[in-house]
Structures are given as C-alpha cells and as structure tokens.
Amino acid sequence: MVFSVIIPLYNKEEYIKRAINSVLNQTFQQFEIIIVNDGSTDRSVEKVKEIKDSRVRLINQENQGVSAARNRGIKEAKYDFIAFLDADDEWEKDYLKTIVTLIKKYPECKVFATNYKIVESNGNIRYPRINGLPKNFKEGVISSETYFEVASKSDPILCSSTVCVVKNAINKIGGFPVGVKGGEDLITWAKLMTKNKLAFNYKKHLAIFYRNTNIKNDNNSKNYRIVSYDKDIVAKELMKLYKEYQLEGLKQYIAYWFKIKINIFLRAKEYELAKKEFIFFKKYSKKNFKFFFYLFLLNSPVFIKKLIIKNLWGEL
Template identity: 40%
Template sequence: MGSLISVVIPLYDKERHIARAIDSVLAQGHRDFELIVVDDGSRDGGAAVVQAYADPRVRLERQPNGGVSVARNRGVALSRAPLIAFLDADDAWEPDFLQNVAALAERHPGAVAVAMNYEIVAPSGARSLGVDPARAPSQLLDPLAYFRIGKHGSPVFSSSVAVRRDALLAAGGFPEGVRLGEDIDTWLRLLFQGPIVFDARPGGMYFNDATNRALNTHAPPARYVFFDTIDRWLAQHPGRADERREAEEFKNFFRLLHAHHQIRWGDAAVGRQLLRETRTETFRREKLRLSVLSLVPRACYVALSRLKHAVRS
C-alpha cells in the first residue's frame, strides 16, 4: 500500500535509544511515511542524533519541555496523513508494522485505531508477548473486551498503535499535564467513540533496558486520570453490569500497583489500607501475597521482589 502515514516520536533525554527507534522506522516495508520527532526540551544529545539523519522523511521539531502529551499533540498538529502511528523514543517496530496497520485500517474503515501486540524485551534479550494471544486473539475491541483483556496486559500500547487523525482530534488528543496513564486515558476516549482493531501479532518492541522510563521516574498515583474517564462513560451508559464489573477489575490492577509501591518504597500502612479497600476476584491471590509481604521488613520485601524479577528475566 502507498498511502502516506505520519509517524510521531516524542523525544526526551533518550540519546542512547533514539537511533534504534528511528532505524526501525526507516526499515519499514511501507515506505510512504513522514517521521516527526518532537524534542521535548531534552538535556542530552538526542536531538543531534536525529539531525544526523539525511533522510528527507525525518523531521525534527523542538519545543520547551512540556511533557510527553504536549510533544505527541505537537506531532499530531504537524502531521499531514489521516493515519498517525506512534512510537516512543526507546522502543522499536517490527519491519512490517506500518504495512500491517495500513492494511488493517483499510480493512476496517469504521475503526478509530489499529493496535498490534508487542514484545517485552528483557536486558538479557529474552522476549515475551505483552498480550497472550490465547487470552486475546485478534479482534475488534469494544469497552468490555478492552477491560477484560487490559486487566492482564493492555491490548493498546503506545509504541504499536496507529490512530485515525480525525478521531484523535475529536477525542481531544493526549491529556496534557498528566505524567502517568496519559496514553491509556487517550485509548479509552478513542474507544468510547468507536472500535479499535487489535491484531495479536507483535508489531512493536518494548525494551526493559531503556532509561528514564516514566514508570521508573514517577510513583504510580493512587487514582489515575483514566479512572475518571471510565466512570464518566459508565455514568452515561447505565445498566452495563458486565462493563462495570470488568472496569473495576481493570482499575484494581492499578490499585494493587500503587499498593505495591507504597509497601516497597513508601508507607506500608498506607499500602495495607489500600489492599483492604480493594475488592477483587481477579487479583485475589496477588492481593493476599502483597498483604503478607507488607508485614515483612522492607529489606526482605525488596530482596524477594528482586529475586522474582531476576527469575522472570
């Protein structure tokens, strides 16, 4: 297919990784694209790495630091194509990603976005799928399907998704000033407009060796902005018991994440209180595990968490 696709990469202090991301775009089988890299006030040499590319399709835009949503929205405003693919500066694409999302977007003209599965790449090089295809085969996502899948692994990932420009603008773009969960909030607002295509084949790669990840530099909040987005949609659609139940379990995943952070790095008593307030069937065992671990000395908890991570890697 030869239709133009806009590619937007927000860049902030990713000098070590940005070339990997750009190279994966330039290696695409679909050649008709524009690549807009928005440097969000980086303090390192990442912008110089971008400027070194002679390919006329690569374009660098600079702005004062405003956050990843401001950078993505700037890229959207500068884009020329009706389909916009996003890639984080420390991730990469499979060579057929743009070809696949272009074909899927043409096949499903009523879909607001196309999302492909992704691989999580450990520092050792080991790979695992972000979404288990046995649990989530290729499908058109509606809110119920998204919540059911998302409580085990988000089916829409910011480095393996392409969005229809008009739908994204109608949804209000990315929420500015939000440090964590801004991408999930955006995918949900899009999803509440129309279906999202999910393809279980991997299209993107999330690298665990990346530095300056938002999840590593900011504590998870007690309440994400997308909780309010979900609650507003449910209030507008009364009587959807299945969606309400699955949405609560989806939110419970993030509540337990916050409890884990409090137990490990913050106030264990706050973590235990959050666990007591969380009503869950899906994460019953994880809630019990965290409750027990919250009672052991913090040094032991940290050591056990590191051991679990090492075994998984």
C-alpha cells in the same frame, strides 16, 4: 494511504536513530516522520540531523512533557492515520504493512495495533501476557467491553509504540493529557477505547519495547503507581469514564489498577496506604478469592504480612 509517524524526543541520543531507521526500513514506504524534540539537553537533535531523508521533520519546543510533544505532533500531522513510536523503541519492518491490512479489512475501526515484544534490562526478550481474547484469536475486531476485560487480566494490549489511530478520533478525546507525570498513555487508550473499536493483530509482535531505556532515560520515569489516591490522576480519569459509560470491563480494569497499587504499597511496607487503596478496590472488584485474600492480608498482623509478601513477591 499515508501515515504520520510521531516520535516524541527527550534525551535519547543513544537510541533515536535506531527508532527513525526502523521506520525508514518499513516495507510500506508511504509516511512522514515527525520528531518533536521536547527540550533535549543531550545530542539527540544532532543525531536526528544526521539522517538525510525529506520525510523526516524535526520540530523543537521547550520541555513540556511527552503528552505535549505527542499533541504537537498530532497538530502538525499532514495525514489521517497517525502512528506513535517512542524514541527508544523500534518497529519490525512489516509493522506499517500490517497496519495497512488492518485498516483495509476493518474499516469500522478507528484504532489499530499489533502485538509487541519486550526487551528487559538484562537483554532477555519476553512476550506480553494477554489473557481473555476469544479462543484461537489471531486478528480481528475488539470491542470496548472486550478490550477492558482483557486489559484487566493482562499486560497492556496497547502501548505507545504499537498504536495507530485515525486523527479525528484522537482529536475528539483531546489528545494526550498534559501535566500527568506518568500513565498519560493509559488514560488516552482508555478514552479511545470507550468510544471506538480496535483492530488488533495478536500473532505478529511487530513493535519492540525496550524496558531498560524507557526506565533510565525517560524524564517522566518515576513509578506513577506509587502515588496515593489523592494524587492518582490515572485512577480518577478511569473512574470518570466508568461513571459515564458503565462498562463492566472498565470496572474490572479499575479494580485491576487498584490491585497493582495495593501490591506496590504492601511491598514498600506502606500498609496504611495499601488499606486506603483497598477502599477503592472494594468498590470495583468482584467478591472473589483475590478480594478476600487482600481483605485478610491487609488486616493481618505485620509479621504475617511480611511473611506472605516475601513469599509471593520477594523484597523490593
């Protein structure tokens, strides 16, 4: 078993060697590393060239965005198991070893992942809030329905530095969507999980996501959730998937997406935009406490909105 590790690179000169070295230091050593330089204008390429290892391949292309870079890496990959790592994140040394175990134990799966930890901009470490897994779940298979149910009430189960996928599975969904300014990975994971099962190790946090570097150095770092529905490609793609597959968990996930957007618009005092998002939230949400809370809040006088929002979420 050999892995193709794909690292998209754009202006990450401070971090790219850390990412590459975290792969080279894996306890499982059967891999190639494909660095797709997406038109970097800093010294990122020079930093990659300082690493002398025949398993590292550098591919240069004009700036086309992170999806195009990942898709190029998939096209160039020699092996059937493809793992993704962002240029400013890193893996713990047993990440690939744990993925190997998942592949051998759960051959019916096409997607594999471990848990991860988040390093905040102030240096604090926190662990994802993942709710809704079966009681005492440590490792195992997660179905499409369960995946979306969990994702609708949690931090992301999958992120772009934790996922390994079988090459033909990601090719079947067309890889990553090109031209999407943000959330392209959410679309990709959703498409994968409507068609495949996930083998997931919940107990081991073997990828490290650096929130501060992803925000300040990513060329697609705008808050893609702040866009109105007419420009919200993520929402539209999720709704297309629900229309095709009719998964109840996916319906909950779409409601969760619109709830997040309502919160953002409310905090930004964009009350009319929040009301427009509620129209879609209403279509997919269960008629529970949260539904009636937002119905009340959106129809309250402005001074009540401001008071509730300040107490719940604080100021932007």
